[in-house]
Amino acid sequence: MQLVAIQMNSGADITANLAYVATQLALVDFAIKPTLILLPENFALFSHRDDYLAHAEVLGRGPVQQQLADWARQYQCWLVAGSFPILSDIDERIYTSSLAFDPNGELVQHYHKIHLFDAHVPAVSVTTNDNQAKTVFKKELNSQIYKESDSFIAGDRIATFSVGNITFGMAICYDLRFPGLFxxxxxxxxxxxxxxxxxxxxxxxxxxxxxLQARAIENQCYVIAANQVGEHGHNRHTWGHSVILDPWGDILSQQTSACGISCARLDKHKLVQVRTDIPILQHARFTASLKNKE
Structure with a gap:
């Protein structure tokens, strides 16, 4: 099976963001079947609260979800759209949701982000290189406070789906810091x-x-992580470095600070071997459960 992560520099222009996805899908070798494509969080819209509310769609309906379904059908692939604003039953509050489409264009699973990013991000110096001009640019990013809970509602369930005998588990961004979910x-x-x-x-x-390597190693799973990269305006700058890891934590493919795709093959035998040699999940004596909302 082929795994593909698309790294993007999304902004507030949905049309431009989707056009970029289209250019990257055209570069994938879909002769390898099955193929699963992962888009980053905010792939279609990386903006602000008002924009998210204005463009949020009903789960299973809407122009962005229709485009995703069309691509999955056109390329006969599994397409997982990192996250997109989905309407809730509460006014002025929405979900940020990952959406999984099968090769028939059917929405087979969705995941509402459980852990919302309410955090203070420290200041940092960003260094970029212009190799052609042999120039190094440095930019200071101010500290910033994020509060996703002002706009979004936290999900309350895990989500999985299967492609043949391979099962996928869904998460989004800040979830990565919570090993209990994984x-x-x-x-x-x-x-x-x-x-x-x-x-x-x-x-x-x-x-x-x-x-990412910790989640791969401790759960003995492949990890495919598609990230945003670069400047997005208003002091927003994302890290990039989208990556595909094997169950041993080894890097199979990785982007750095440019947009593009990362591809790798999933080896079921590697999964079985790692889990047989060191049967962590059999030895584990602790369990994880989701706390009730307060």
Whole structure:
């Protein structure tokens, strides 16, 4: 099976963001079947609260979801749209949701982000290189406070789906910091962990790869992580470095600070071997469960 992560620099223009996805899908070798594509968090719209509310769609209906379904059908692939605003029953509050489409264009699973990013991100210095001009640019990003709970409602269930004999578990960005969620997915016999993200530059530089490798190693799963990258305006700068990891925590494919795709093959025998050699899940004496909302 082929796993593909698309790294993007999304903004407030939905048409432009979707056009970029189309250019990247055209580069994938869909002769390899099955193929699963993962888009990053906020792939179609990386903006502000008012924009999210204005463009939120009913689950299973709407122009963005229709485009995703059309692509999945056109390329006969599994397409997981990192996150998109989905309407809730509460006025002025929405879900941020990951959406999984099968090769028939059917929405087969959705996941509402459980852990909302209410956090203070420290200031950081961003360094970029212009290799052609042999120039190094440095930019200071101010500290910033994020409060996703002002706009979004937290989900309350884990979500999985299967492609043949491979089971996928869904998560979004900040979820990565909560190993209990991934242990719960492991208990549901997941083989691949999906982590679409818009990890900030500061937190990504410090924690992105170590956290992803920890989730892969401790759960003995493949991990496919598609991140946003670059400047998004209003002091927003994301880390990039989308990556695909095997159950040993080894990097199979990785982007750095440019947009593009990462591809790797899933080896079911590697999964079985790692889990047989060190049967962590059989030895585990602790369980994970979701706390009730307060």
């Amino acid at each position: 242990r719960a997915l492991s208990a549901a016999n997941v083989d691949v962990l999906l982590v679409p993200a818009a990890f900030t530059y500061a937190t990504g530089k410090a924690h992105w790869l170590p956290l």
